[in-house]
Amino acid sequence: MTAMLRALCLLSILVLVPLAPAPGQAATPEQGAAFVKDLADRALEALGKFKNLSKADRETRFREVMHTGFDIPTIGRFVVGPTWRKASEAERARYLELFERYIVQTYAARLAEYDDEKIAVAAARADDGDVVVASQILRKSGPPVKIDWRLREAKAGGLRVIDVVIEGISMAVSQRSEFASVIQQGGGEMAPLIKLLGEKTGG
Amino acid sequence: MRQYEEANDPLEPMNRAIFAFNQVADRYVIKPVAEAYVELPQGLRDSIRNFLRNLKTPIILANDLLQGEGRRAGETLTRFLVNSTAGVLGLFDVAAANGVPYHDEDFGQTLAVWGVGEGPYLVLPILGPSNFRDTAGMAADWLADPVRDWAEDHDKSWANWTRTGLRAIDLRAELLETLDKLERTSLDYYAALRSMTRQRRDAEIRNGARDQPGAMPKIEIEDDDDPPPQRK
Numbered sequence: 001m002t003a004m005l006r007a008l009c010l011l012s013i014l015v016l017v018p019l020a021p022a023p024g025q026a027a028t029p030e031q032g033a034a035f036v037k038d039l040a041d042r043a044l045e046a047l048g049k050f051k052n053l054s055k056a057d058r059e060t061r062f063r064e065v066m067h068t069g070f071d072i073p074t075i076g077r078f079v080v081g082p083t084w085r086k087a088s089e090a091e092r093a094r095y096l097e098l099f100e101r102y103i104v105q106t107y108a109a110r111l112a113e114y115d116d117e118k119i120a121v122a123a124a125r126a127d128d129g130d131v132v133v134a135s136q137i138l139r140k141s142g143p144p145v146k147i148d149w150r151l152r153e154a155k156a157g158g159l160r161v162i163d164v165v166i167e168g169i170s171m172a173v174s175q176r177s178e179f180a181s182v183i184q185q186g187g188g189e190m191a192p193l194i195k196l197l198g199e200k201t202g203g
Numbered sequence: 204m205r206q207y208e209e210a211n212d213p214l215e216p217m218n219r220a221i222f223a224f225n226q227v228a229d230r231y232v233i234k235p236v237a238e239a240y241v242e243l244p245q246g247l248r249d250s251i252r253n254f255l256r257n258l259k260t261p262i263i264l265a266n267d268l269l270q271g272e273g274r275r276a277g278e279t280l281t282r283f284l285v286n287s288t289a290g291v292l293g294l295f296d297v298a299a300a301n302g303v304p305y306h307d308e309d310f311g312q313t314l315a316v317w318g319v320g321e322g323p324y325l326v327l328p329i330l331g332p333s334n335f336r337d338t339a340g341m342a343a344d345w346l347a348d349p350v351r352d353w354a355e356d357h358d359k360s361w362a363n364w365t366r367t368g369l370r371a372i373d374l375r376a377e378l379l380e381t382l383d384k385l386e387r388t389s390l391d392y393y394a395a396l397r398s399m400t401r402q403r404r405d406a407e408i409r410n411g412a413r414d415q416p417g418a419m420p421k422i423e424i425e426d427d428d429d430p431p432p433q434r435k
Contacts, residue, residue, distance in 0.1 A: 074422075074424065078423075110388070127419070130422075134413055148413060148418075167403065167411075168402055169406070170402060172420070173398065173420050178390055178398065179390065185391075196390050200388075
């Protein structure tokens with residue numbers, strides 16, 4: 001009896017799994033590659049071309065690029081980890097609002113090193129329903145910098161970046177680990193994290 | 204929990220204390236020296252780095268071989284022969300200019316390739332973030348280094364101190380901007396550095412390969428549609 005049930009389960013998994021990632025909707029690696037190329041060009045342009053603009057103006061431009069290219073709520077949701085479940089509706093909203101400011105600030109600072117540089121997209125592949133795009137920043141001196149992008153179809157539709165991996169260091173994983181440490185020191189609650197994010201972003 | 208998320212830091216209180224000490228040492232000694240160092244002409248700094256890398260050849264070559272990386276061992280040997288001659292005792296990286304770029308190796312990476320786990324995270328005084336495996340690897344490399352051995356046998360300990368000091372300054376100088384930014388933007392600098400050094404280390408162990416398992420973390424979100432808990 002149990003053996004038959006098990007066989008049935010297995011069978012249903014085998015039948016259902018290939019259907020799970022809605023066929024036809026998933027983005028192709030080619031689309032992913034084109035998306036990253038366009039996005040990175042615009043981001044580097046925002047960081048580099050407008051060097052004479054004030055820091056605030058450049059950040060505004062960079063924020064626009066991030067909004068069209070990144071799924072910020074999904075990243076925010078990932079980096080806060082399981083603590084999300086404990087947070088109230090108001091805390092979640094406040095957190096996402098502050099996280100958006102924080103991620104723009106952080107990514108702008110950390111990617112600013114690569115202004116005035118060129119990006120070359122090397123390869124793109126499908127990965128569990130995501131598209132992973134490998135690229136290189138070609139520098140005027142020194143070896144190229146490897147940057148990998150993880151793209152996912154956003155709930156609202158359209159491809160969005162959910163992680164950037166620079167020379168093997170994932171921004172999302174680093175932030176999640178960092179946030180986990182803040183949450184743990186704050187007694188496992190969301191409130192201390194929100195407070196610290198507010199201080200960091202001046203909001 | 205996914206492997207990459209474990210902090211693996213049972214000694215955190217001690218590590219944080221050493222980290223705090225390192226930050227003070229960095230602020231008042233190491234960083235100012237590195238900032239003065241970058242004022243030197245780029246060409247001079249490049250040559251110092253090339254020379255130091257060339258001196259490390261025996262260690263890199265041995266670890267290439269211990270990891271069974273024949274092609275990389277060949278590259279290391281080629282680089283040494285070319286740079287020590289055409290590159291004037293290693294001051295110029297002629298090999299890199301001709302398509303044989305530098306790569307680093309150490310015994311910590313070799314141990315990892317052999318399947319030794321990293322062990323708990325460890326912040327070493329002055330030397331910074333490490334773990335049990337890499338600390339052991341560092342000690343082994345130091346003991347096995349024929350260049351260091353030769354200098355000591357010939358009453359040239361000063362050369363070893365100079366070499367160690369220059370390596371530290373060269374590394375710190377390279378990270379000036381990166382670490383400043385990280386410290387400024389992070390919510391918990393210690394935790395950020397812990398996660399990043401570990402990920403970076405994993406990438407080094409993979410020799411930068413991007414298609415191996417773990418090279419690209421999955422971004423999995425648990426219980427996305429859970430409603431918030433009811434509270435008064």
